[in-house]
Structures are given as structure tokens and as C-alpha cells.
Amino acid sequence: MLAKVWFGLLVAGIIAGLVTVYQIYATGFTVYAKTDVLVWTLPLASYIFFSLTSSGLAFVSSLPMVFGLKRYEILEKRILFLEISVLVAAFICLILHLGSPLNVIWLLLSPNLASPLWWLAMLYGLYLVALLATFAGVYSGKASRILGLLVLLIAVGTSTGLGWLMGMTNARPTLDASFLILFFPLTAFACGMATILLFGLISSWVRGKEISQEQASLYDEISKWFGVLIAFITVGFIWRTIIGSFSSSAVEFAAFRHMLTLPLFQAEFWLGLVAPLVLVAIPAVRASQAGKVVVAGLFLVGMLIGRLEFILSAEMIPFGPLAVGRPEFVSYFPTIWEVLVPLSALSAMLLLYSLGERFLNLEGTPEHG
Amino acid sequence: MPKYAMVIDLQRCTGCGACSIACRNENNVSEGIYWSGNINETVGTFPHVRYHYIPTLCNHCEEAPCVRGCPTNAMYKKKNGITMHDPDKCIGCRFCMFNCPYGVISFNWKASHKFWRNQTPLIKGCTSSPAAEVKAVGGTGTPYYNPARAETLEGIRRKGVVEKCTFCDHLVQKGQLPHCVVACPSDARIFGDLENEKSKVRRLLGKFRPFRLKERLGTMPKVYYIRDFNPAAYQRDKGGV
Numbered sequence: 205m206l207a208k209v210w211f212g213l214l215v216a217g218i219i220a221g222l223v224t225v226y227q228i229y230a231t232g233f234t235v236y237a238k239t240d241v242l243v244w245t246l247p248l249a250s251y252i253f254f255s256l257t258s259s260g261l262a263f264v265s266s267l268p269m270v271f272g273l274k275r276y277e278i279l280e281k282r283i284l285f286l287e288i289s290v291l292v293a294a295f296i297c298l299i300l301h302l303g304s305p306l307n308v309i310w311l312l313l314s315p316n317l318a319s320p321l322w323w324l325a326m327l328y329g330l331y332l333v334a335l336l337a338t339f340a341g342v343y344s345g346k347a348s349r350i351l352g353l354l355v356l357l358i359a360v361g362t363s364t365g366l367g368w369l370m371g372m373t374n375a376r377p378t379l380d381a382s383f384l385i386l387f388f389p390l391t392a393f394a395c396g397m398a399t400i401l402l403f404g405l406i407s408s409w410v411r412g413k414e415i416s417q418e419q420a421s422l423y424d425e426i427s428k429w430f431g432v433l434i435a436f437i438t439v440g441f442i443w444r445t446i447i448g449s450f451s452s453s454a455v456e457f458a459a460f461r462h463m464l465t466l467p468l469f470q471a472e473f474w475l476g477l478v479a480p481l482v483l484v485a486i487p488a489v490r491a492s493q494a495g496k497v498v499v500a501g502l503f504l505v506g507m508l509i510g511r512l513e514f515i516l517s518a519e520m521i522p523f524g525p526l527a528v529g530r531p532e533f534v535s536y537f538p539t540i541w542e543v544l545v546p547l548s549a550l551s552a553m554l555l556l557y558s559l560g561e562r563f564l565n566l567e568g569t570p571e572h573g
Numbered sequence: 574m575p576k577y578a579m580v581i582d583l584q585r586c587t588g589c590g591a592c593s594i595a596c597r598n599e600n601n602v603s604e605g606i607y608w609s610g611n612i613n614e615t616v617g618t619f620p621h622v623r624y625h626y627i628p629t630l631c632n633h634c635e636e637a638p639c640v641r642g643c644p645t646n647a648m649y650k651k652k653n654g655i656t657m658h659d660p661d662k663c664i665g666c667r668f669c670m671f672n673c674p675y676g677v678i679s680f681n682w683k684a685s686h687k688f689w690r691n692q693t694p695l696i697k698g699c700t701s702s703p704a705a706e707v708k709a710v711g712g713t714g715t716p717y718y719n720p721a722r723a724e725t726l727e728g729i730r731r732k733g734v735v736e737k738c739t740f741c742d743h744l745v746q747k748g749q750l751p752h753c754v755v756a757c758p759s760d761a762r763i764f765g766d767l768e769n770e771k772s773k774v775r776r777l778l779g780k781f782r783p784f785r786l787k788e789r790l791g792t793m794p795k796v797y798y799i800r801d802f803n804p805a806a807y808q809r810d811k812g813g814v
Contacts, residue, residue, distance in 0.1 A: 231683065232681075232682050232683030232684060232732050233680070233682040233683065233732075233733070234682050234683045236682075238680075238682065240670065240676070240679055240680065241676075243667040243670045243671055243680065244667065244671055301666075302664050302665045302666055302733075303663070303664070303665015303666075303667070303680065303681070303732070303733030303734055303735075304663055304664050304665040304731075304733040304734055305664065305665070307645070307647075307661070307662060307663060307664045307665070308664050310645035310646075310647070310661075310662040310664065311644055311645055311664075313645075314645050314646045314647075314662055315644075315645070315646075316641075316643055316644055316645065316646045318641050318642075319641065319642050319643055319644040319668075320642070321642065321643075321644035321666060321668055322644035322645070325644060369668075372638075372641075372642065372672070373638070373642075373671055373672045374638065374674065374790050374791075374792075375638070375672070375673070375674030375675075375787070375790065376671070519671075522676070523674075523675075523676055524610075524612055524629060524674075524675045524676035524677065524786070525607060525610030525611055525612055525629045525675075525676055525677065526676035527612070527676075528610070528611065528612065528613055
């Protein structure tokens with residue numbers, strides 16, 4: 205019965221996404237809270253969140269496949285399948301962001317090698333194919349280290365490439381390329397770890413089976429490294445805040461200083477970074493399964509908020525002719541249709557993952573050929 | 574090969590907006606979209622205040638960030654320096670808008686000229702509907718549709734793609750001036766070939782000290798501004814402490 209409700213909810217989420225598609229194509233992108241000032245909003249932030257999480261999962265999956273940490277093999281199938289599911293969610297968000305998604309054929313017919321977007325599009329296409337091949341190999345007991353390495357390299361390329369994409373906008377100096385090409389992979393890695401903790405532990409609860417001692421010790425290990433990563437991310441985040449709020453005098457940073465006063469920034473910092481960091485530092489919380497799930501969940505929610513905060517802090521100050529008739533800072537509150545974008549993508553991801561849990565043995569250790 | 578540029582004389586510009594209206598008519602620009610706009614600001618404290626007005630349009634940058642970032646080359650440079658856009662290749666990612674330092678690229682968030690698609694008469698049995706009006710005069714999308722625009726670009730751009738000023742490339746290729754230049758009643762807009770030493774734009778750029786918007790970014794805009802209009806006077810002295 206519970207399973208039927210669960211799958212029903214997920215299908216409802218996907219239907220909501222299809223209704224959003226209909227709304228976009230019947231009414232237009234005016235169903236989103238977008239303007240010529242706020243050209244990138246929640247749908248793109250969701251895409252960045254899911255795509256970086258997928259890259260982070262690739263970093264974790266490379267531990268057994270590339271770096272030979274055999275004890276992680278027990279998680280390999282689940283991680284790879286999660287990567288595929290999360291990547292599908294990222295694609296859904298991207299499609300619902302693009303104005304003319306059918307024109308993407310021109311990425312192949314008319315490539316611009318100077319554009320980070322072109323490289324990202326190519327890498328993501330290759331990523332999905334490589335992931336499917338890697339999963340098929342692992343599932344059939346013929347894991348390929350070469351494919352594992354390829355997935356890792358692509359994940360490095362996509363997570364750093366997003367930093368290049370954002371950072372090449374000279375008109376928006378709050379998005380600093382040299383910061384983002386490190387910050388994005390670092391947060392991606394942490395998101396990957398959080399996803400593993402969240403899905404691994406909740407899956408075992410749903411199955412009603414105790415996790416093995418071997419798995420439990422792996423989750424403990426991941427939890428520790430996850431805590432270390434959150435600490436590094438928090439330090440980077442604080443430096444970004446100091447530079448953006450006190451050190452820089454560039455006019456464009458006014459938007460960032462304005463962002464500091466908004467709930468979005470506060471939620472990202474306190475809910476997404478400080479709270480998980482404090483919790484993960486408590487040994488009892490770190491050791492408990494529920495504690496791990498709460499920490500991972502908080503961090504992932506904080507990161508989704510954070511991806512939106514990063515984009516908006518570069519956009520909120522209108523410039524040039526766009527400033528005429530507008531306030532000094534524009535405000536943003538997503539419409540229901542924008543909220544449905546990440547929700548429907550999450551539904552699709554969860555549906556795919558649930559089907560994987562049900563029909564593919566994601567728990568078993570792969571046999572290496 | 575000519576390299577086109579525009580000089581805007583701020584002393585001559587009265588801020589009448591004729592350039593914007595002419596642009597809309599020539600290029601079938603939809604409501605909510607501005608190929609030709611302005612930056613304006615009021616500075617000072619009453620009674621010592623001034624209103625500043627700077628007309629804006631695509632700067633047709635030599636090092637155009639929109640062109641560099643476009644993944645499909647939908648935004649591209651013509652040999653004559655004009656930055657063009659091909660809606661057929663545009664995926665609607667809006668990176669060009671995010672990347673443009675000047676805020677002069679617009680996105681078609683909805684179907685263009687929505688008003689003229691309305692089939693409901695304003696007064697039933699008395700007036701016609703906007704859509705009937707378009708049909709009656711044989712227009713495409715609007716009653717005042719300009720078919721010449723479609724010679725080099727979609728006459729009316731579709732939903733889900735960006736659009737921007739093209740220096741009226743369809744007129745320039747026929748040896749005519751951009752329509753905003755023609756329409757300017759005070760001849761504040763001067764258009765020409767930067768490569769030609771005898772062109773008016775070259776002479777003006779040598780005669781005055783021009784400035785370009787956000788020059789520090791290295792985008793090398795091809796819209797130059799000269800002079801300024803300021804009739805204010807003040808009593809000559811050395812101030813005080």
C-alpha cells in the first residue's frame with residue numbers, strides 16, 4: 205500500500221512537470237518569475253544543483269573504480285545508479301529552462317568551441333552514455349576501470365566547467381571564476397557524499413533490513429569526510445562573504461551586499477552549512493543513522509538554496525537600460541511553475557531510483573571480470 | 574571590408590525617443606522588448622539637479638561576450654563588424670543576456686505582438702478585433718508589419734529566442750542608413766565605416782574625445798558617444814573650506 209502511495213506521488217510530480225511544459229508552451233515563459241534582469245532563476249539553479257550532485261557522486265564512485273578502494277565496491281552499484289537518476293533530473297531542469305530546446309541539434313551542427321556552454325553540453329551528453337555503459341559493466345560483473353576513469357574525468361570537467369561558465373561573465377564580478385572552479389567541485393563532492401548517506405540509509409529503512417557492519421563502517425567513514433568537506437566549504441563561503449561585503453568596492457558587489465540581508469543567504473549559511481557542520485561535529489550524531497540523514501538532508505537543501513543564491517547575487521542589480529524604471533535591486537520570488545521544475549525533476553529522479561531499487565539489485569557487491 | 578560604427582552626439586540628442594519608435598517600426602519589435610533604449614538618471618538635490626540621458630543599443634562589440642559565449646554560434650559577427658543573431662540556431666539558454674555587460678539583449682518570453690492576436694472585438698458589434706484589423710490590412714502579426722526586416726532575419730521573432738539591434742543590417746547591405754539614424758530629428762546619430770578615413774564617424778572620433786560604455790571590460794564597443802549637453806552655468810570662484 206505504502207509503495208503504491210509512493211509511486212503515485214512520484215507520478216503526480218512528473219505529471220505536474222508535464223503541466224508546466226504545457227504552460228510554458230501555451231502561455232510562454234511569463235509563467236516563470238523571469239525578466240530581462242533575472243534571466244536565470246530557480247530552474248537553472250536546480251539544474252546546477254542536480255548536475256553538481258551528479259558530479260559529486262562520480263567522485264565517490266571513483267573511489268573503488270579508479271583509486272582501488274575496494275571496500276567501497278559494496279556501494280558502487282547504488283552510487284552509479286544514483287548518478288544516472290540525478291543526471292536525468294538535471295536534464296529535466298535544463299530542458300524546462302531552455303527557450304528552444306529542440307534547437308540543441310545546432311550544438312552538433314554549429315559548434316562554438318570558445319563557449320563553455322558548448323563544452324558542458326558535449327560533456328553532459330558523453331557523461332550519460334559513459335555512466336550507462338559503466339553501470340551496465342558493473343551490473344554484469346564486467347566493471348571497466350577505463351570507463352570509471354572517463355566518468356571521473358568528465359565529472360571533473362563538468363563541475364569545473366560550470367565555474368568557467370559563470371566566471372567568464374566579466375560584467376558580473378561577484379561570480380569569480382578562480383573561486384568557482386574550486387568551490388563547485390568541492391560542494392559537488394560533498395553533495396555526492398550527502399546523497400549516498402541519504403539514499404543508502406533511507407533505502408535500508410524502507411527495506412526494513414539492518415545494514416551490514418561493513419556498510420555501516422563505510423557510512424561512518426563517509427560521514428567523517430563529509431564533515432571535513434563541509435568545514436572547508438564553510439571556510440570558503442565565509443571568505444567569499446568577507447570579500448563580497450567588506451573588501452570589494454566594485455559597484456556590482458552592491459547586489460551581493462544586498463543578498464546578505466535576504467533570507468535566502470541566511471538559510472544557505474545557517475541551515476545548509478553551520479547546522480550540518482555543528483551536528484556532524486557531535487560524535488553521537490555522526491554515529492547515528494538518523495543523525496547522518498538529517499545532516500545530509502540539511503546540507504542538500506542548503507546547497508539547492510545556495511545555487512540559487514549564487515545566481516541571484518549576480519543578477520539582482522539591474523544595469524544599463526535595464527535599470528530604467530526599476531528599483532536599485534530587483535526582488536525574486538519563484539512562481540508555482542518554477543517550483544514545480546525541481547519538484548518534477550526530483551520526482552523523476554526518485555521514480556527512476558525507486559524502480560532501480562526494486563528491480564535491480566543495487567545492494568549487491570559487483571563481481572569484477 | 575567596411576567596419577561599421579555609430580557615433581551618438583549627446584549635445585545634439587534631445588532624448589525625444591524617435592530612435593526607439595523608428596526602431597520598433599522598422600524591426601517589428603514586440604512590446605516589452607527594446608532594441609533601442611536609454612540610460613537615464615537624475616542626479617543632485619533640488620534645486621541643483623540634472624537629468625542625464627544616454628541612448629543605448631547593441632554596441633556591436635569587437636570582442637563580443639555574447640558571441641564568445643553562444644554555444645551554437647547563433648550569435649555571430651559579420652565581416653562588416655555587425656553582431657547578428659540567428660533565431661534558427663538559438664537554444665534560448667540566455668547566456669548572451671547573462672554575459673552582455675550592457676543589458677541590450679532581450680528574450681521573447683511569450684509570443685510576440687500578443688495584443689494583435691486577440692480575436693475579441695473591443696466593443697462587440699461595433700469595433701473589429703485586433704486580429705481582424707491585422708487581417709484586413711494584410712499584415713503579418715501586426716498591421717504595421719515591415720516585410721523588409723525579413724530579408725536577413727525572421728520578420729517577427731518567435732517565442733523562446735533572444736533578439737537585439739542589428740544596426741539595421743538589411744538596410745545597410747542595400748547602402749542605406751539604420752532607421753534610427755534616419756529618424757533622428759537632430760542628427761545626433763551618425764553612422765559609417767570606421768575603416769574609411771574620410772567617413773564622418775572617423776572624422777568625429779578624431780575631432781572629439783569619445784567615450785564608450787564600460788570600456789574597462791575590453792569589449793571594444795562600436796557605439797561611441799561624443800560631447801554632452803549641459804546649459805548649466807555657475808559663478809566663477811574657487812569654492813571654500
